[in-house]
Amino acid sequence: MKTKMLMASAAILGAMTANERMAGRYLRDGTGHPDPKTAEQLAADVKKMFQESLDKVKEIADEALGKAKSGENLSTSLKEKADEALMKMNTLQEQVSEMEQRLARGTGDGKDGEKSIGEQFTEDQKVKEFLGQKMPRGRVDLAVKATITSATTNAAGSVGAALQATRLPGVVELPQRRMTVRDLLTPGRMDQNALEYVQEKLFNNNAGMVAEGAAKPQSDIQLELKSTTAKVIAHHFKASRQIMEDLAQLRSLIDNRGFYGLAFKEESQLLNGDGTGQNLLGIIPQATAFAAPITLTSPTSIDLMRLAMLQAALAEFPATGHVLNPIDWTWIETLKDAGGNYIIGDPQGSTAPRLWNLPVVTTQSMQVDKFLTGAFQLGAQLFDRWDARVELATENEDDFIKNLVTLLFEERLALAVYRPQAFIYGDFGRVV
Structure with missing residues (x-):
């Protein structure tokens, strides 16, 4: 069975x-x-x-x-x-x-996909009856539900604005320049707005050998009173109180940019300030023009900087460093001899930039095709009246009612160039 x-x-x-x-x-x-x-x-x-x-x-x-x-x-x-x-x-x-x-899939007639609004309208029974009248009068409508899409246009079904992108943490900041000139100078403090110092302008040395009972020769010295005043470098930011409280990263960004902005302007002023208005009188406008003490045949850029050191030494101010634009320093590092060997550059080297046993400082605040060689600590001094600082305020009535905060960054400083002969400013002559 x-x-x-x-x-x-x-x-x-x-x-x-x-x-x-x-x-x-x-x-x-x-x-x-x-x-x-x-x-x-x-x-x-x-x-x-x-x-x-x-x-x-x-x-x-x-x-x-x-x-x-x-x-x-x-x-x-x-x-x-x-x-x-x-x-x-x-x-x-x-x-x-x-x-x-x-x-x-939304269709039973053998066709894949969704019907267009036009197809839905012409196939609607109410529309067919209305159009089937001999003399159609009145109105007919069709409610169509829009397809939900990721579009951001002003149209039904556009929900793209509600979609959230993947947000990476932090803020990608702009690059920051490394500041170098301040570290070359002797630091100092000042208690008042004005800074005065006596500078020896001329010394006529007539010292000599004197016989017994003879009159002694007279030497001449000329002194000059120099003065400078502290200048303010400042800028400010506006921010809402909500952002300051809700986004710590923004606070950090503003702090970094605030103090960086001061240092950026300061470096340019220390080198190039023309002394007019609220500008510092920088080192370069007061420096001594380069004049080769000796004549060399077809001197290179390296030779010119050695001659600048000699000029400073002959003025009794032995140089302590060089300041160059990064482009010029790269030019010097890539110089080769007749055999194709680097003269001073070492592609595998890791030592700090030096030339003629002196440190080389590069900054884009220095003009291309120029060089500054000098006794920086002996020849000039930087005085801080206000250290770089930040202040926060909501005292402005408009800021108060709008929940805005003002962040003020500022510093106050003066520059004294005691010995202009200690700085030699010259031109490489490569750029016309």
Whole structure:
């Protein structure tokens, strides 16, 4: 009996595989054309027919199993009924599956994708009835739900403005220049706005050998009173109180930029200030012009800087350093001899820049094709009246009512160039 039951089940299952390949793709009406019903109606009809076919298969299976249990052989007609029922059930099952997929995509007419607004309007039943009138009068409308997109235009469904980009932490700041000139000078403090000092302008030395009882020669010395005043370097930022409290990174950025801005302006003033108005009188406007003490044949840039050192030494102010633009220092480092070997540059070297045993300081505050060689600590001094500082205020009425904060950064300083002969300012002559 067990063998007969297995034979009955195999007959039904074998018919399923054979008949699945015979299933149709769509329901058809009596004319052979697609049924004019809507997709939802077709889906409901197909599901109903599928359930009826499933019940029929169950009925045949129960009959076959009953005969197998009683020891009866399955008739040929019963097998044919099973094959026919299974084929119909498989066909309907495939149709149900495909129609469900198309309904999930928003269309049941064999077309993928969403209908345009124009298609929705022309296919709307109310619109069709209105246009079908002989003399249509009145109005008809269609409510269309917009597709939600990532667009940021002023249109329905545009939600791009609500999408948040991935924000990396911190702020990518602009590069900062390394300040060097202040460190070359002797530091000092001042208690008042004005700074005065007596400078020796002339010394006529007539000292000589004197015989007993003879008159002694007279030497002349000329002194000059020099004065300078402290100048203020300052700038400020505006920020809301909410930002100052909510974003610590912004506070740090403003602090760094605030003090960096002061140092940036200070370095330019120490070198190039012309002394007019509120400008410092810098080192270069007071320096001694380069004049080669000796004549060399085809001197290089390296030779010119050595001659500047000699000029300062002959003025009794031995140089302590050189100041160059980074472009000029690169030019010097890449000079080669006739054999293609670097004269002073070492691509693998890691020592601090030096030339003729003196440190080389590079800054973009120095003009290209120029050089400054001198005794910096002996020849000049920097005086701080106010150290660089920051002040915060909301005293302005407009700032108060707008929750704004003013951040003021400032410093006050003076520069005294005691010995202009200690600084030699020259031109390499490469740039016309």
